[in-house]
Structure formats: C-alpha cells, structure tokens
Amino acid sequence: MLPSIKTSSPDETARLGEKLGILLRSGDVVCLSGDLGAGKTRFTQGLAVGLGVSGPVTSPTFTIVNEYPQGRLPLYHMDVYRLNDHQEMEDIGYEEYFYSSGVTVIEWAERVIELLPVERLDIVISRCPEGEDIRSVTLIPHGEGPAALVKELMDFVCTGD
Ligand code: ADP
Numbered sequence: 047m048l049p050s051i052k053t054s055s056p057d058e059t060a061r062l063g064e065k066l067g068i069l070l071r072s073g074d075v076v077c078l079s080g081d082l083g084a085g086k087t088r089f090t091q092g093l094a095v096g097l098g099v100s101g102p103v104t105s106p107t108f109t110i111v112n113e114y115p116q117g118r119l120p121l122y123h124m125d126v127y128r129l130n131d132h133q134e135m136e137d138i139g140y141e142e143y144f145y146s147s148g149v150t151v152i153e154w155a156e157r158v159i160e161l162l163p164v165e166r167l168d169i170v171i172s173r174c175p176e177g178e179d180i181r182s183v184t185l186i187p188h189g190e191g192p193a194a195l196v197k198e199l200m201d202f203v204c205t206g207d
C-alpha cells in the first residue's frame with residue numbers, strides 16, 4: 047500500500063511540506079496533483095520553509111515558474127494549471143529546472159506527465175469525506191532516491207515534530 051498521511055488543517059499540511067523540505071536533496075523533483083483548493087500551494091509553502099526560504103511563496107500561476115534562491119537549496123516552484131501546450135514548457139527551459147542541482151516543485155504535474163523526469167516523487171492531495179478540512183496526502187516515489195526520501199519522511203512524521 048502507498049504511504050498516505052491525513053492532515054486536518056492547512057497548517058498541518060504545511061508542516062508536512064516543511065518536513066519534506068528539511069529532507070530534500072539537490073536535484074529532487076516533487077510533483078503535486080490534486081483538485082483546485084486541495085492544498086498544493088499550502089504544502090509548497092511549508093516545503094519552502096523547510097528549505098529555509100524566507101519570505102512568502104505564492105502560486106506562480108501567470109509565470110509558470112517562480113525561483114527562490116535564498117534557501118539551503120534553490121527552490122523552483124512551477125504551476126502548470128494554465129499551460130496551453132508543451133511549447134510553453136520548452137520556452138521556460140523546463141529541463142534546466144528538472145535536471146538542476148536545486149529542488150523543483152510542480153503543481154498540476156499530471157498535465158505535463160510526458161515531460162517529467164523518471165526519478166521523482168509524486169504527491170497526490172485529496173479532500174476526504176470525513177470533513178471539510180481533512181486531506182489525504184499520498185506519496186508515490188518513482189526511483190530509489192525518492193523511495194528512500196519517502197521512508198525518511200514517514201519516519202520523521204512518526205517520530206516527532
Ligand atoms: P491548491 O494549490 O491545491 O489549489 P491551496 O493550497 O491554494 O490549494 O488552497 C488550499 C485551500 O484549502 C486553502 O484555502 C486552505 O485554507 C484550505 N484547507 C482546508 N483544509 C486544508 C488542509 N487540511 N490542507 C490544506 N489546505 C486546507
């Protein structure tokens with residue numbers, strides 16, 4: 047079964063993102079999927095805190111990618127919701143982000159699935175019927191590095207704050 051974590055508030059989702067941000071390594075790619083309002087941006091804001099990015103992280107809806115160079119590793123935050131075609135990804139030079147030594151987080155990643163690196167961590171955030179603020183966060187690693195990362199994150203979630 048895939049590891050899945052329930053959160054019951056926006057802050058809890060951000061804290062989970064923060065824990066992942068603390069563990070991330072150079073070159074990691076995190077692909078976020080989930081409906082509008084699921085919590086992808088909230089999760090990314092926490093992840094940025096974990097990387098040591100100071101200042102607010104906002105959704106890059108109109109620019110496709112925002113760059114935050116101030117943290118422990120550079121963070122590249124993409125949102126491909128409004129992408130019209132893959133040419134726009136070519137135009138921003140997406141491969142230079144995906145295969146960089148920084149960390150790339152992509153909201154709505156399933157929309158560019160053909161372009162994603164083979165080695166990556168997919169995260170699906172879904173609303174739950176138990177309550178309006180409940181989310182399930184499912185971790186789907188592709189490759190050995192991401193699998194190790196998921197294991198570390200699950201240990202981190204279980205052992206403390
Ligand atoms: P997305 O980027 O997936 O469209 P956002 O992170 O921008 O979503 O917004 C998530 C919305 O859902 C926010 O308004 C947030 O307050 C709300 N919310 C309620 N419960 C949660 C939760 N458990 N985790 C994350 N967001 C939540």
Ligand code: MG
Pocket residue numbers: 086087088105125153
């Ligand atoms: Mg968003």
